[in-house]
Amino acid sequence: MGILKKLINKHTLSLASNAIMPLVGMVTVSLLARNLSEADFGNWILFLITFTLANLLRSGFLQTSLVKFYAGASKKRAFNVAGSTWVLGFALTVILGFISLLAYLFYSGDIAMEITIKWFGIIFFSTLPSSIALWILQAEQRFDRAFLLQLIGQGTFFVSVVILILLHKIDFQIVIYGYFISALITSILATLFGWAKIMAIPHKTKECIKEMIAFGKYSIGTSISSYLLRSSDTFIIKYMFADPAAVGIYYLPQRLMEVIEIPLRSFISTALPNMSAAVHKGDTRHMTYIMKKYAGILTVLLIPVSIAAFIAAGLIIEVIGGQKFVHSEAANVFRIFMCFAILLPVDRFFGITLDVLNKPHYNLTKVFLMLVVNVIGDFIGIYFTHSIYGVALASILTFLMGIIYGYWVLKKNLNFTIRDILKLGFVETRILAIDLINKAKQKIFNNAA
Secondary structure (H helix, E strand, O other): HHHHHOOOHHHHHHHHHHHHHHHHHHHHHHHHHHHOOOHHHHHHHHHHHHHHHHHHHHHHHHHHHHHHHHOOOOOOHHHHHHHHHHHHHHHHHHHHHHHHHHHHHHOOHHHHHHHHHHHHHHHHOHHHHHHHHHHHHHHHHOOOHHHHHHHHHHHHHHHHHHHHOOOOOOHHHHHHHHHHHHHHHHHHHHHHHOOHHHHHHHOHHHHHHHHHHHHHHHHHHHHHEEEEEEHHHHHHHHHHHHOOOOHHHHHHHHHHOOHHHHHHHHHHHHHHHHHHHHHHHOHHHHHHHHHHHHHHHHHHHHHHHHHHHHHHHHHHHHHHHHHHHOOOOOOHHHHHHHHHHHHHHHHHHHHHHHHHOOHHHHHHHHHHHHHHHHHHHHHHHHHHHHHOHHHEEEEEEEHHHHHHHHHHHOOOOOOOOOOHHHHHHHHHHHHHHHHHHHHHHHHHHHHHH
């Protein structure tokens, strides 16, 4: 029980949330793909992309600023931030909801698109409380509650899909109803449990709202630029290559990179509130230590993973994609991705450090520069290689640009080097490994006794 208690901590809960939730979502999408008609499934994907993009705008504007200003703040200040977030979140939701209403009133055409427009606004409103609750729980480092809330949301929708399949009542509109019900249940429970802090609304202040807007206008730009950075390769490949199969060949290794993203998102979720709390206390030295520790450990852990994935790329692609991808460029593209995978932790932590230091404009500039380098690099790479290898190789330059610019800016404010990050990463990883080995030995000894 003691070992189990030590294993179940904020880090493992955050990792479980970032690993299990995408898996549940993937299984749900797989069930829908198999049981909806091709037209209905296409309409569902269109709705999901539209909703995800709108949600990205809302979370990009508010999530990082809430965590930054809420974590480590006094109770009064935390209530100011939570209340102000509610006001801004409601205002943004009303604006997008009103646009959706106008589109619904004036649109006349495809019935599926009409359903998408109609239900987008309704569901967007229904997810506001649960979204704010998740951001607050991240700031409070209550990853157990965040995991439970996500499980309720994903789980209720999964169950509703299974029930619809068993009843043979599944189609696009009915699936929309199921999605709305699961979103509504999640938000109601988040509010009833007190996790959404809806009672903080009267504690809003104009000063706090202005502060969050000033920060949010840059963080939303960063979110959109990051989205474009992830998508630009696909758009360029589709534009430059006559064979539509090229998109699918490149997309498969891109999806496999999600395996790297899972621990990254988990570490960032736990590090961000700690770093924000340190800044609120004026302890930038400790904040720098947290940044170096997390970025270093992830980099060190990714080295053997990247080497193993590089060697086994062909087998991995065959298992995931099937025989049709075996003799394609997918395996070599994946190998190129593994070459720059070890750059991701440092690049990502440089970005959140700039946000935590209240320099979101520099983070926006960093991501925008990466986007420019990526787009130019894609075209140059295609020109010289005449293949998607050129697009993959351009990604290495993209993340090098992010690290170089982030390091250049941060060095003006913090005392550290890239060598410090790697050195601390090796030290902390060694300590973690020794600790785990000792615990395992102790467990074996206790069982033998």
